[in-house]
Amino acid sequence: MLAQQRQAAILDRVRAAGGVRVTELAAEFSVSDMTIRRDLEALADRGLLAKVHGGATTVSPGSAHEPGFTAKSVRERGEKAAIAMRAAALVSPGDAIALSAGTTTAELAQRLVDVPALTVVTNSIPVADVFYRAGRADQTVVLTGGTRTPSDALVGPVAVAAIGALHLDMLFLGVHGMSERAGYTTPNLMEADVNRALVEAAERLVVLADHTKWGTVGISSIVPLARAHVLITDDGLDGAARELLSETVPELVVVNPQ
Amino acid sequence: MLAQQRQAAILDRVRAAGGVRVTELAAEFSVSDMTIRRDLEALADRGLLAKVHGGATTVSPGSAHEPGFTAKSVRERGEKAAIAMRAAALVSPGDAIALSAGTTTAELAQRLVDVPALTVVTNSIPVADVFYRAGRADQTVVLTGGTRTPSDALVGPVAVAAIGALHLDMLFLGVHGMSERAGYTTPNLMEADVNRALVEAAERLVVLADHTKWGTVGISSIVPLARAHVLITDDGLDGAARELLSETVPELVVVNPQ
DNA sequence: GCGGTACTGTTCGAGTGTGTTCGAATTAGT
DNA sequence: ACTAATTCGAACACACTCGAACAGTACCGC
Structure with missing residues (x-):
């Protein structure tokens, strides 16, 4: 699987579920944790998601009210x-x-x-x-x-x-x-x-x-x-x-x- | 096999699978990696796919098959x-x-x-x-x-x-x-x-x-x-x-x- | 024959992606 | 509040991939 495809798939999952865990993704795509972290970092740099401890969540653009997806939601x-x-x-x-x-x-x-x-x-x-x-x-x-x-x-x-x-x-x-x-x-x-x-x-x-x-x-x-x-x-x-x-x-x- | 045919076949594969690897294609068509890269480049120039490290993906992964999206449609x-x-x-x-x-x-x-x-x-x-x-x-x-x-x-x-x-x-x-x-x-x-x-x-x-x-x-x-x-x-x-x-x-x- | 064009393969240095290790930071459990 | 367990990211090594440049081949028109 191409790195690009993996990142797209990760983004889909984040969008659909609101949050993902690094270890989950590593197991699912059969790559190391580090690779997933680097994917998340790349996506986060582009503003497509937010990295949090343990995984990543959707980026909540200015929705202060919506109890959005914080680090908590990953836990x-x-x-x-x-x-x-x-x-x-x-x-x-x-x-x-x-x-x-x-x-x-x-x-x-x-x-x-x-x-x-x-x-x-x-x-x-x-x-x-x-x-x-x-x-x-x-x-x-x-x-x-x-x-x-x-x-x-x-x-x-x-x-x-x-x-x-x-x-x-x-x-x-x-x-x-x-x-x-x-x-x-x-x-x-x-x-x-x-x-x-x-x-x-x-x-x-x-x-x-x-x-x-x-x-x-x-x-x-x-x-x-x-x-x-x-x-x-x-x-x-x-x-x-x-x-x-x-x-x-x-x-x-x-x-x-x- | 003509270069044109090969490129059409590559495009089909990309569309069907969402993404392909250069090495895969090279083996399948029995040509060198370089040739596949040049094919991908030609297709990417026409906006028909997106080159990524290791291969290529559909230009907008997610939005499905556009009818008759051939070379013609670029014009x-x-x-x-x-x-x-x-x-x-x-x-x-x-x-x-x-x-x-x-x-x-x-x-x-x-x-x-x-x-x-x-x-x-x-x-x-x-x-x-x-x-x-x-x-x-x-x-x-x-x-x-x-x-x-x-x-x-x-x-x-x-x-x-x-x-x-x-x-x-x-x-x-x-x-x-x-x-x-x-x-x-x-x-x-x-x-x-x-x-x-x-x-x-x-x-x-x-x-x-x-x-x-x-x-x-x-x-x-x-x-x-x-x-x-x-x-x-x-x-x-x-x-x-x-x-x-x-x-x-x-x-x-x-x-x-x- | 000749020159032109299109296509392909090879080589090679630079670039990119991946896994591992390890110390620091964060979190969970008691 | 303290300890154990996770998780993180930096650094390194390795393999793979990339693109430029050069060279070879096939086909075409003249």
């Missing part, structure tokens, strides 16, 4: 991966599902590309990209319309209207915060609108939220905690929160990242 | 540029316009990123990308929803419905073929639907078509020739066609590339 990748893995188990061949925008759902998308006859609706360009690149003829990917946010989500009345005409088996919703009072929240008003439309369009709501989301409150509420049918989180969640959630959400799934 | 690049330049002159600050999918409209998009307060509706991910990368706060870019075609256009009922709710000053429509009998055509049934919806949503229709489109008939008609308010083409168009078009289309603009 949390293990948790997100575990959550995504568990969520993927809920999907069966032939299902029609929706995926919201977010790094966790992008991670989930990568684990769903092999599910036969899947229909996927999403407002996230990176998520749509994951399926598109897989190029399976038996899968249908519908991108909602709308205007683009800094995090590559499509929002606005066009997106809401497009979703309103659809009906789906299941929605996998990635959120930026969850709390007892505010429910599931996001830092973007328009994105909350779209997410609410997705919730309405889906039979079942599966929320994906690692433990760091607990206590975080974004400016805009999507739906109350109890509206989710399933909440998948990780075991970093403290006991009190776990108890509260297990009483509020019909099905609370706590995964153990390794 | 057409100047024509497309001239057409796009002329089309850009029709746009004023504050306009709300639509751009269909296609290479010519993508070219036009690049010339519109500096127009203040522009609102752009498009079903082409690459076109949306052009504006998004420019990142002007005073411009609004709306991507229609839908499923993705191999040429990165969004099509289907979702796209048609999204467009149905919008009203625009002007549509710039790139077509794959035009003929007296079939009108403006495209090779993709679903894309024709979307294009027709765009035509309905726009006050004025500006068709962009270089002279090679004349006589080409795609499987699906969009609208008759006379439906366009303006047709912009280049001076490679033969006299008979030019006469016919000038009698059919309200305004025929023939640009001169260079």
Whole structure:
């Protein structure tokens, strides 16, 4: 494989998943850690991604509000991966599902590309990209319309209207915060609108939220905690929160990242 | 084997695999590395691939197979540029316009990123990308929803419905073929639907078509020739066609590339 | 025959990419 | 707060790749 191709592939992965680890990439491409570091450095020099300890993340251009991909997000990748893995188990061949925008759902998308006859609706360009690149003829990917946010989500009345005409088996919703009072929240008003439309369009709501989301409150509420049918989180969640959630959400799934 | 044939074969391989190594090709065609390098250089000079250390890759890894992107199309690049330049002159600050999918409209998009307060509706991910990368706060870019075609256009009922709710000053429509009998055509049934919806949503229709489109008939008609308010083409168009078009289309603009 | 042109192969010094080692820096665990 | 485990980047060695220059071959028109 050419160095150039490897770098392009790395960039794709960063864009799709929000972050990558050096060791992961080294194993995947069968090269040394040093080579991956040099690739990341080259890409970072061109401003295409941001190097952080342990790997790299997408460069978040001036989006101070969006709790963007900092070094932290690379560390949390293990948790997100575990959550995504568990969520993927809920999907069966032939299902029609929706995926919201977010790094966790992008991670989930990568684990769903092999599910036969899947229909996927999403407002996230990176998520749509994951399926598109897989190029399976038996899968249908519908991108909602709308205007683009800094995090590559499509929002606005066009997106809401497009979703309103659809009906789906299941929605996998990635959120930026969850709390007892505010429910599931996001830092973007328009994105909350779209997410609410997705919730309405889906039979079942599966929320994906690692433990760091607990206590975080974004400016805009999507739906109350109890509206989710399933909440998948990780075991970093403290006991009190776990108890509260297990009483509020019909099905609370706590995964153990390794 | 002729050098020409070898270069064509190399191009095929690059397109199919996304990238090739010099040493691989040298072994396959039983020629020296130097010869392969010279082939790659010749192809790169024509913009058909990108040379990288160790081999070559497709010029834009990610954007899929452009139809008939042969050596000929390089000459057409100047024509497309001239057409796009002329089309850009029709746009004023504050306009709300639509751009269909296609290479010519993508070219036009690049010339519109500096127009203040522009609102752009498009079903082409690459076109949306052009504006998004420019990142002007005073411009609004709306991507229609839908499923993705191999040429990165969004099509289907979702796209048609999204467009149905919008009203625009002007549509710039790139077509794959035009003929007296079939009108403006495209090779993709679903894309024709979307294009027709765009035509309905726009006050004025500006068709962009270089002279090679004349006589080409795609499987699906969009609208008759006379439906366009303006047709912009280049001076490679033969006299008979030019006469016919000038009698059919309200305004025929023939640009001169260079 | 001759000269011209296009294509190819060889040689060689410079450039580029990769893996390894190792000490410093950062992070995780208790 | 301290220690153990990762991770980082600089430096080096090695292999591969590059392009320029030169030389050889084949084909063409005259």
